[in-house]
Amino acid sequence: MTLHKDILDFLFPRHCVVCNTTLSIHEKSICTRCLLHLPRTDYHLVEHSPLEKFFWTQFPIEKAVSFFHHDGNKVRSIIYALKYHANPNTGIDIGHIYAQELQAESDFFSTINCIIPMPLHWMRQLKRSYNQSYYIAKGISQSTSIPIYNNVVKRIKNNPSQTQKNHTERKTNVANIFKLTNPTKIAGKHILLIDDVVTTGSTITSCAIELSKAPNVRISILTLAIASRTPSPTSPNDIPDSQIFGMLLTE
Ligand SMILES: [Zn+2]
Known part of the structure; x- marks a missing residue:
């Protein structure tokens, strides 16, 4: 098996999605050097992280973590590889x-019953050919043995990008864009909702509101990155996404 992988790596060398150096056989998508220097949030190490407090202003979530701050080219390279370079295995x-770090350093997963990747509208998924959040969820699920529940909620509106919209417009833009299709399956469960990047939280909140129509659900959130200027819970949220994120990203 190792020999087989050695040969594959020799014939088809894999490269770090951040710095493009050739990966060793034990490295996955990101080289050890880049991994050490990425801007982690470490939200799982603090009680009531800023991300949790931020979501509490919008929806009563249980816990919220994000792997990295999205404040530089390194994390941008990861998100681009995942979303725009047809490289979904980066998500896995x-x-x-991330799952291994969370398991080693916290009890984050201890009460989670199931994982739900943020659904894409079918037209957007057809265009990209995959849902990047599903691949992140797959990596988390493989490491934790927590099952992924697909086909519980779907996105029924292919809403325009959130960029260039203010707070009120964003909320209107994402209202009722999800439809809960299988409430029985998640009744009484603690759900981990997974997305790639949280910018304003509007889309995640909209999905959480729809999931909460099932009886007695609890919802926690995990994302790979958080926009560096995601508004604080105490400040008004009137900043267009393009300014928050500093770049144009479509979902
Ligand atoms: Zn690297």
Whole structure:
């Protein structure tokens, strides 16, 4: 098996999605050097992280973590590889890495019953050919043995990008864009909702509101990155996404 992988790595060398150096056989998508220097949030190490407090202003979530601050080219390279370079396995690899860190350093997963990746509208998924959040969820699921529940909620509106919209417009833009299709399956469960990047939280909140129509659900959130200027819970949220994120990203 190792020999087989050695040969594959020799014939088809894999490269770090951040710095493009050739990966060793034990490295997954990101080289050890880049992994050490990425801007982690470490939200799982603090009680009531800023991300949790931020979501509490919008929806009563249980817990919220994000792997990295999205404040530089390194994390941008990861998100681009995952979303725009047709490299979904990056999501699985980083899902593994994050899950292993969370398991080693916290009890984050201890009460989670199931994982739900943020659904894409079918037209957007057809265009990209995959849902990047599903691949992150797959990595998390493989490391934790927590099952992924697909087909519980779907996105029924292919809403326009959130960029260039203010707070009120964003909320209107994402209102009722999800439809809960199988409430029985998640009744009484603690759900981990997974997305790639949280910018304003509007889309995640909209999905959480729809999931909460099932009886007695609890919802926690995990994302790979958080926009560096995600508004604080005490400040008004009137900043267009393009300014928050500093770049144009579509879902
Ligand atoms: Zn690297």
